[in-house]
Amino acid sequence: MKKIGILFGQERSFPYALIDRINASGAHGVVAEPVQVGGISLESPRIYDLILDRISQDIPFYRAILKKAVADGTIVVNNPFWWSADDKFFNNVVAKGVGVAVPKTVILPSNQHPPDTTSESMSNLLFPLNWDEIFSHIGFPAFFKPYSGGGWKNVYRVANLEEFFAAYKESGQNVMTLQEEIVFDEYFRCYAIGRKHVHIMRYDPRQPHENRYVQRPEPIDPGLYGRIRNDCLKLTNALGYDFDTLEFAVRDGIPYAIDFLNPAPDADVASVGAENFEWVLSHASQWLIERVPSGAEPVARYHWQDFLASHREPARAALPARPRPGGASGPRRAAAPTGPRTAAPRPSGASGSPPAGAGDASPRGPRRQPSASPDPKGEA
Ligand SMILES: Nc1ncnc2c1ncn2[C@@H]1O[C@H](COP(=O)(O)OP(=O)(O)OP(=O)(O)O)[C@@H](O)[C@H]1O
Numbered sequence: 001m002k003k004i005g006i007l008f009g010q011e012r013s014f015p016y017a018l019i020d021r022i023n024a025s026g027a028h029g030v031v032a033e034p035v036q037v038g039g040i041s042l043e044s045p046r047i048y049d050l051i052l053d054r055i056s057q058d059i060p061f062y063r064a065i066l067k068k069a070v071a072d073g074t075i076v077v078n079n080p081f082w083w084s085a086d087d088k089f090f091n092n093v094v095a096k097g098v099g100v101a102v103p104k105t106v107i108l109p110s111n112q113h114p115p116d117t118t119s120e121s122m123s124n125l126l127f128p129l130n131w132d133e134i135f136s137h138i139g140f141p142a143f144f145k146p147y148s149g150g151g152w153k154n155v156y157r158v159a160n161l162e163e164f165f166a167a168y169k170e171s172g173q174n175v176m177t178l179q180e181e182i183v184f185d186e187y188f189r190c191y192a193i194g195r196k197h198v199h200i201m202r203y204d205p206r207q208p209h210e211n212r213y214v215q216r217p218e219p220i221d222p223g224l225y226g227r228i229r230n231d232c233l234k235l236t237n238a239l240g241y242d243f244d245t246l247e248f249a250v251r252d253g254i255p256y257a258i259d260f261l262n263p264a265p266d267a268d269v270a271s272v273g274a275e276n277f278e279w280v281l282s283h284a285s286q287w288l289i290e291r292v293p294s295g296a297e298p299v300a301r302y303h304w305q306d307f308l309a310s311h312r313e314p315a316r317a318a319l320p321a322r323p324r325p326g327g328a329s330g331p332r333r334a335a336a337p338t339g340p341r342t343a344a345p346r347p348s349g350a351s352g353s354p355p356a357g358a359g360d361a362s363p364r365g366p367r368r369q370p371s372a373s374p375d376p377k378g379e380a
């Protein structure tokens with residue numbers, strides 16, 4: 001008998017419906033149940049043939065035991081090693097490499113030092129940053145968001161330098177990316193299962209959380225549908241995710257991948273709606289039933305390696321450092337990347353303190369979108 005375990009957090013509708021669907025499928029020799037786990041020793045035996053992980057992004061203990069489960073021969077969906085290593089900036093690197101459009105993106109050092117480090121630890125950091133280049137590359141308005149994480153936490157839309165620096169200051173120790181805003185005509189969120197089944201849903205991120213999945217959606221242009229489907233397959237095959245959602249903002253007919261690191265995607269019937277729920281339930285259950293007999297894959301290499309190898313360019317010299325005041329020579333000690341110090345022209349009156357309205361939902365200030373409607377499912 002092959003045993004499938006479902007590991008989940010606060011969600012209720014999807015995990016229990018999935019267990020019921022698998023058990024009612026009549027699939028010979030497959031049974032599903034909620035994972036039961038306590039202390040695990042090095043010698044603890046393998047219990048599950050496959051575990052679907054819906055929550056280890058929030059519970060490090062689970063991530064640790066899932067790695068051991070992989071070592072013991074359990075198929076874990078999604079691969080806990082790769083999920084631990086991945087981040088959204090790297091995702092954009094892979095997307096570009098496999099020919100999926102992404103917004104122009106720059107990753108920045110955190111505004112505050114990481115825990116237990118000081119300016120002495122920043123030996124290798126260019127200071128000041130090349131702000132002119134960064135801003136002229138990305139432009140305004142822009143999105144300023146964590147390089148890893150989810151649930152719309154610490155996602156800002158910044159319209160100008162002043163809003164950017166206020167948001168940067170507020171971002172503290174988070175590593176953030178600054179990203180070109182894609183002013184979209186249409187927006188889609190897609191389920192991708194088993195790197196082969198894709199379900200494209202119209203999604204309206206401007207609506208409150210519970211209304212974002214568009215019910216009774218307009219049909220999608222067939223050319224656009226085909227391209228988004230293909231992009232979902234390229235990305236999930238390159239990243240190796242078997243259960244994921246991928247978001248696309250469409251500008252001038254081109255789908256730009258906005259967020260595709262969601263390995264425990266929202267599947268709650270109350271937010272996705274009955275039709276999408278039925279799709280994810282039937283495809284997830286069928287795919288898990290098909291997947292479990294074939295056994296674990298050896299974790300030998302990363303999926304994206306093959307996809308990127310052909311695009312590699314020779315190394316280039318780093319950007320030249322800016323001349324330092326006083327012509328410092330010898331070992332360089334970079335200053336702390338603390339406050340919003342900038343070499344770029346600042347708007348008159350900008351003092352580095354947040355403008356009036358910063359942090360509120362007003363369209364003038366750096367909009368802190370998540371506070372309006374956090375995603376309760378805590379998508380990764
Ligand atoms: N470059 C961009 N252009 C336009 N809109 C963007 C851009 N980046 C983010 N957004 C908007 O901000 C929202 C949240 O951003 P993103 O999906 O990257 O964060 P998240 O925390 O992963 O969210 P979730 O967990 O809900 O997927 C997106 O759904 C989109 O509406």
Ligand SMILES: [Mg+2]
Nearest residue numbers: 152247258259
């Ligand atoms: Mg998102």
